[in-house]
Amino acid sequence: MIILLRKRDLFLSLLFCCFAVGLGTVLWKGNAVPAFAAGEEDGPPLTVVIDPGHGGEDGGAVSPGGVSESAINLAVSLRVSDLLRFAGQRTALIREEDISVGDGNLDTMRQRKTSDLKNRVAMVNAVENSLLLSIHQNSLPSSPVTHGAQVFWNQGEGAQALAAVMQDALNMGINAGNKKNPRQIPDSIYLMKHVTGPGILVECGFLSNAAETEWLQSPVYQTRLAAAIAAGFLRGLTEGDDL
Numbered sequence: 275m276i277i278l279l280r281k282r283d284l285f286l287s288l289l290f291c292c293f294a295v296g297l298g299t300v301l302w303k304g305n306a307v308p309a310f311a312a313g314e315e316d317g318p319p320l321t322v323v324i325d326p327g328h329g330g331e332d333g334g335a336v337s338p339g340g341v342s343e344s345a346i347n348l349a350v351s352l353r354v355s356d357l358l359r360f361a362g363q364r365t366a367l368i369r370e371e372d373i374s375v376g377d378g379n380l381d382t383m384r385q386r387k388t389s390d391l392k393n394r395v396a397m398v399n400a401v402e403n404s405l406l407l408s409i410h411q412n413s414l415p416s417s418p419v420t421h422g423a424q425v426f427w428n429q430g431e432g433a434q435a436l437a438a439v440m441q442d443a444l445n446m447g448i449n450a451g452n453k454k455n456p457r458q459i460p461d462s463i464y465l466m467k468h469v470t471g472p473g474i475l476v477e478c479g480f481l482s483n484a485a486e487t488e489w490l491q492s493p494v495y496q497t498r499l500a501a502a503i504a505a506g507f508l509r510g511l512t513e514g515d516d517l
C-alpha cells in the first residue's frame with residue numbers, strides 16, 4: 275500500500291514536472307508570434323473544440339477482446355480539456371458523456387452516423403476562431419505489433435506546424451523507441467475535411483495491439499497521453515513564426 279502510494283506520488287510529481295516543462299517552454303517563448311490569433315485584441319479568443327470521437331451506439335474501432343475506442347476517446351479528451359483550462363486555454367467539448375450527437379430518430383445507423391458527423395462539423399464551425407482537436411484510437415488488425423500515437427492535420431492554417439510540435443511531444447512522452455511522423459488527414463475523414471478552421475486528429479494508440487489496449491484503458495496512461503497532447507499544443511501555440 276505504502277509502495278503503491280509512493281509510486282503514485284512519484285508519478286504525479288513526474289507528470290507535474292512534464293507539464294511544467296511544457297508550460298515553461300511556452301513562457302520562455304512568450305515573445306514569439308502567437309499561432310492562431312490567440313492574443314489579438316479585436317478578435318475572439320481561440321477556442322480548442324475537443325472532439326471525443328464516436329459515442330453512444332457508435333463505439334468506433336473495437337479491439338479483438340471487445341474494447342471500443344469511444345470510452346477511451348472521452349477519457350483522454352476530458353483530461354486534455356482539464357489540463358488546457360488549467361493553463362488558461364479556452365476549450366469546448368463536443369460531448370462529455372457516452373452519447374451520439376446525431377438525430378436519434380433517423381431509421382438506419384448509417385443515417386444516424388452521417389447526422390452525427392454533420393452535427394459535429396456544425397458545432398465546431400459555430401465557434402468563432404476555433405481549432406478542432408479530435409481524439410481517436412487506431413486499429414490495424416493485419417499488424418498486431420503496430421503501436422503508438424500519431425498526429426494528423428487538415429488543410430487549415432497552422433495545422434501542419436502544430437501537428438509537428440504535438441507529434442514531437444507524443445514521441446517524447448509516449449512513443450519511446452517508436453517515433454512516428456505526423457501526416458495529412460485522408461480525404462475520407464469527413465469531420466476534419468469539413469471544418470473551416472485548423473484541425474488536428476490524434477490517434478492515441480492501436481486497439482489491435484493487445485498490450486497497448488491494456489494501457490489505453492489505464493487512467494494513468496490516459497493522463498500521460500493527455501499531458502503530452504496538452505504540452506504539445508501549448509508549445510505549438512507560441513512556437514515558430516510560420517504558424
Ligand SMILES: [Zn+2]
Nearest residue numbers: 327334410411
Ligand atoms: Zn475513431
